[in-house]
Amino acid sequence: MRALILAACFWLAVAPLHAGELEDRKAISDQIAADLERSDFAAIEKRYAQALAGETRLASGIFVANRIARTLLSGVWKAAPTGVKLAHGQDELWNPVEEKLQRWAAQFPRSALPAIALSNAYTAHGWAYRGNGMADTVAKEDWVKLEHYLGKAQEALVSRREAGEKDPNWWREMIEMARVRGWPGEQFNAVSVKAMDAFPGHYDIYFEIGLALLPKWGGSMEQVAAFMDDAVRRTRQTEGESLYGRIYWSLTGNMTEREKRHPLLPWSKVRAGLNDVVQRYPDSWNMNSFARMACEAGDKPTAFSLLARIEGSVVEPAWHSRAQLQRCRNWAAE
Incomplete structure (x- = not known):
């Protein structure tokens, strides 16, 4: 049922929403915030347990339980009110x-x-x-x-x-802890492998490992590339090539422009992964995001095709700005 696949991110709450992914996120965002405000922990526990047990997903393919956890970890902790100095x-x-x-x-x-x-x-x-x-x-x-x-x-x-150990989001948080505390490589690798073995299909685990391997956290692009290839090998039977695209997508906000275009992360592999994502989950959020990344990669044929598909279903938060969307449209049409 629709009610079982609602999840959230608070930063999206004020954005114009297209029916689908972002509306679902906002619905859970609002519900979890209300539950927490009145300390109705039982309600949160019930929603979370149902999402974990059912492995329900959003229209984008992301697990609902992951979105509930992300809401708690990022959306609920609001900054101080404007004008209040802490x-x-x-x-x-x-x-x-x-x-x-x-x-x-x-x-x-x-x-x-x-x-x-x-x-x-x-x-x-x-x-x-x-x-x-x-x-x-x-x-x-x-x-x-x-x-x-x-x-x-x-x-x-x-x-x-x-x-x-029975919860994929606990494993993701443990990997984050390993990253921010600078655990030695062997210790970090051990917890990462345990997490992937326990929950091989849960994307956030892979996203967090990939983040920890970036140069900004002491890793290298060689490590990132090897990990992404290994992640696809682990999940190809159920996810096809899609995890390569999903991991790259998750890392773009933390990579430099040079890192995004690193020769060990060829756009052809990213494109194949993202194409698999939109074939499996043809939600407007996924297609808009793919179109944006195709424009950023200079892939005009792919951008042109995707822009045609999303005509009438633009999801503005998938783009950095309206100006970027318009530049992409103009360039792809040349």
Whole structure:
């Protein structure tokens, strides 16, 4: 049923929506936010358990359970109201969030979901002390605070290991923890392989591993390319070539322009993967995103074909701007 495939991202809530993927995201976003606001943890647990058990998907092919978790990890934690100046470290913002999530965890001691959310809150609290400046601008005491909260974040996850090992989003969060804490290669590889073996079809696990392998996190494009090829080999029987395209898509916001065009990530393989995605899940969100990436890659025939398919069903949030969409249209029509 439609009601079972609704999921969300808060940043999309104010965007013009085309029926399908983005409306579904907003519906779950609104529902989870309302449940959390009134501390109705039982309702969230029920929705999440149903999504996990049924492995229901959005129109784009993304799992509903992943979207529920992402809503908790990114959308619910709103920034301070406009014009309100928070103290360094933002304790007044994060302490109440952490206390609420601790109550949730106490009420559901065998659930991984509150631990996932609490871990993320601790991580965000730590980064509020560290800030977004260059490493050499961060005070020593703020590094100590960051490490303190990252330790609490990891402890929250490990405390629910028994339940977590049955939850793909717990594994994704563990891989993120390995990335941000700089686990040694062997330790990182071990948790990554366990996660992929436990949930070979859950995309977010692969997205997080790919992110950790980027040069900005101490990896290399050679590692990224080898991983993407391995991910396709692991999933070809059920996903075809699509995971190559999905992983690339997930990384584009964290890659430099040079990295996006690295010879070890040939557009021909990305295109084949994305083409598989839209064949399996021909949602407007997927086709708009594919069209954008085709334009960015300079693939005029593919861009022209996709733009024709999405005529009348443009999803603006899939594009960086209306101007980019128009430039793409003009270029493809030349």
